[in-house]
Amino acid sequence: MDKVLFGDNQFFGVNHMSEEKSRAQSMRFRDTQAMIDVLDMAYEEGIKSFMCTTHDRTSEICDYFRSNADRYPDYQFYPGMPYAHKYANAVTDDGIVGAIKKFLPNDGLIDAVMRGGSSLAKKEIDGIATLLIDAEMKMFEGLSTPVIFLQNVVTDFLLGLGMKDAFRIFADHIKLKYNAEPGFITMNMPRLLDVLEEVGVENPIICANINQLGFRMCGGVELYNQTLEQRQFRPIAMSVLASGAIPPRQAIEYVSKLPKVQSIVFGASSLGNIRQTKALIDEYMNR
Amino acid sequence: MIKVAVVGLGKMGLSHQSIINMHPDVELTAVCDSSRFVLDMLEKYTGVSVYTNLTKMLEAEELDAVIIATPSKLHGPMVREALESNLHVFCEKPFCLDTDEGIELTKMAEQKGLVNQVGYHYRFVGAFQEAKRLIEAGAIGDVTHVKAEAYGPVVLKPSGSSWRNKRSEGGGCLYDYAAHPINLVNWLFGMPDSVGGAVLNKIFSMDSEDEIYATLRFANGLSGQLSVNWSDESYRRMTTIITLSGTHGKILVDRQECKLFARGEEKVPDGYEAGWNIRYTTELSEPVWFYVRGEEYSGQLDYFVQCIKSKQENNINSFASALQTDHVMKMLITDSERVPQDFSSTDIQQHKANESWWQRLSGKS
Numbered sequence: 204m205d206k207v208l209f210g211d212n213q214f215f216g217v218n219h220m221s222e223e224k225s226r227a228q229s230m231r232f233r234d235t236q237a238m239i240d241v242l243d244m245a246y247e248e249g250i251k252s253f254m255c256t257t258h259d260r261t262s263e264i265c266d267y268f269r270s271n272a273d274r275y276p277d278y279q280f281y282p283g284m285p286y287a288h289k290y291a292n293a294v295t296d297d298g299i300v301g302a303i304k305k306f307l308p309n310d311g312l313i314d315a316v317m318r319g320g321s322s323l324a325k326k327e328i329d330g331i332a333t334l335l336i337d338a339e340m341k342m343f344e345g346l347s348t349p350v351i352f353l354q355n356v357v358t359d360f361l362l363g364l365g366m367k368d369a370f371r372i373f374a375d376h377i378k379l380k381y382n383a384e385p386g387f388i389t390m391n392m393p394r395l396l397d398v399l400e401e402v403g404v405e406n407p408i409i410c411a412n413i414n415q416l417g418f419r420m421c422g423g424v425e426l427y428n429q430t431l432e433q434r435q436f437r438p439i440a441m442s443v444l445a446s447g448a449i450p451p452r453q454a455i456e457y458v459s460k461l462p463k464v465q466s467i468v469f470g471a472s473s474l475g476n477i478r479q480t481k482a483l484i485d486e487y488m489n490r
Numbered sequence: 491m492i493k494v495a496v497v498g499l500g501k502m503g504l505s506h507q508s509i510i511n512m513h514p515d516v517e518l519t520a521v522c523d524s525s526r527f528v529l530d531m532l533e534k535y536t537g538v539s540v541y542t543n544l545t546k547m548l549e550a551e552e553l554d555a556v557i558i559a560t561p562s563k564l565h566g567p568m569v570r571e572a573l574e575s576n577l578h579v580f581c582e583k584p585f586c587l588d589t590d591e592g593i594e595l596t597k598m599a600e601q602k603g604l605v606n607q608v609g610y611h612y613r614f615v616g617a618f619q620e621a622k623r624l625i626e627a628g629a630i631g632d633v634t635h636v637k638a639e640a641y642g643p644v645v646l647k648p649s650g651s652s653w654r655n656k657r658s659e660g661g662g663c664l665y666d667y668a669a670h671p672i673n674l675v676n677w678l679f680g681m682p683d684s685v686g687g688a689v690l691n692k693i694f695s696m697d698s699e700d701e702i703y704a705t706l707r708f709a710n711g712l713s714g715q716l717s718v719n720w721s722d723e724s725y726r727r728m729t730t731i732i733t734l735s736g737t738h739g740k741i742l743v744d745r746q747e748c749k750l751f752a753r754g755e756e757k758v759p760d761g762y763e764a765g766w767n768i769r770y771t772t773e774l775s776e777p778v779w780f781y782v783r784g785e786e787y788s789g790q791l792d793y794f795v796q797c798i799k800s801k802q803e804n805n806i807n808s809f810a811s812a813l814q815t816d817h818v819m820k821m822l823i824t825d826s827e828r829v830p831q832d833f834s835s836t837d838i839q840q841h842k843a844n845e846s847w848w849q850r851l852s853g854k855s
Contacts, residue, residue, distance in 0.1 A: 423777065
């Protein structure tokens, strides 16, 4: 895995601190070209991995990198699926069954399954899940996707419900069909790791908030530190700056001293911020 | 262990189930919904007991509490059934479409000494809690005006109807969206004496309003303005904003941040200075034991559990407090249906002003 992954929150107006900043970002990145310009800046600084949500607009970025493959021979996508708002809105409009139908290829499978009126077999539910994954992955066809993530809202929702097998289904399908590593984004790292071990997902890639403030680190800083020290997994740190609440140098120095953390994902919109954060990661994480 | 069941497995019900299932003091005993598909999935993958009928579930399971997240028009009868079975009740908002029924159920819960809570989660958002604390500490002096807004992208085109966009079933922008800012105003200032100028307009929906504008008037001269639109795609997700003007300053608060402008003539609260101050959600959020989609969703359910454990009365978001919001919504509907006074005059031009020469020339109108 690359040491530095470039995140995409800024492109879609996701800001955990301020609605005003969110709106300013939405305005700035109205055009896909504006996003590509920032990705280019990051690329120039040596950041060649883009961790992105399967937002509708990500497909436009994918189109660009597909048609300019020779300019970015070593570029990698780390998709995170799904873009949860898309599903949440669909559930509101059409109910759960309607929402699932909406995102599935129209091959009548779910209709056939639902029409039966009888209980669904696990196998059928598994089938629906893998079809949903394929629908999300479509936009990345022909691009390199070494790690494919389940987004935190979904990971944590399934974790809460106790649908443990879902993680196994996801992991197996990602390995088998995409020849990629499954990854899991979460705000509940220690608990998720318990469950992944339980269902046999070994040495998992887990992307979680890791910051000095303990911001959205359920279980607390101490348990996170213990988990990092004692357990077998591959952590990626996100929200290292706690949405800007911690100064960059302090934040990255802190994370660099934690065991096992090999990669940091961060998002930024300006060359100054990209350059500064990348330089700090190089300075502290190279030991 | 407190034994809890969830009734109604839509977006909110499933989210509650996911959060409460992880609570260290709770055993999620059963779930109930009318969709066989959802029940099948939960039964096969989590092993939880599933029911399609509330009465049967209440008969068969030994429970302490239920979370009710069914379509709004079912809240009344289902809350009643749960209270009759002596269960503590967490009910999704809005509480009751029929205010008289709401009053009855509130009395019933209080008489039985059962914890009763409604899911107005904004009261558990750190930034709104901070705003309330600041107002009570007199940080902006006497509040003269409150602007309560909510915007978001829910209904963006004419579309098939579900209960969510039928007001008769408890859907629509008023019950779904406006309920939140109204509830926050109730939390800060109680009940308005009257409402006026209520506009409940359709944009895309057939059977409900999509936007609401109204004036609220309070006894002590405080006025309020309500502005809500759930057909506003310029927002990525629901955004609720409260703006408060006072004799000593101003507060702007949303889920992410609480901004105080202190004029500095009076004592400014500890940690704040004269001029603009910003506190972010990152510093205002209390850590939660399990996070799915926002600290406030975990926070309100933990609070419900703690209230059951400590037998607390007069809890935050009690039925009684949610009734205030139900009642304001009823006032708004009544006001909006009032026939406006006729001021039309044949002496006053009724159409828009004439086009300017430039508009005519450029073909723009």
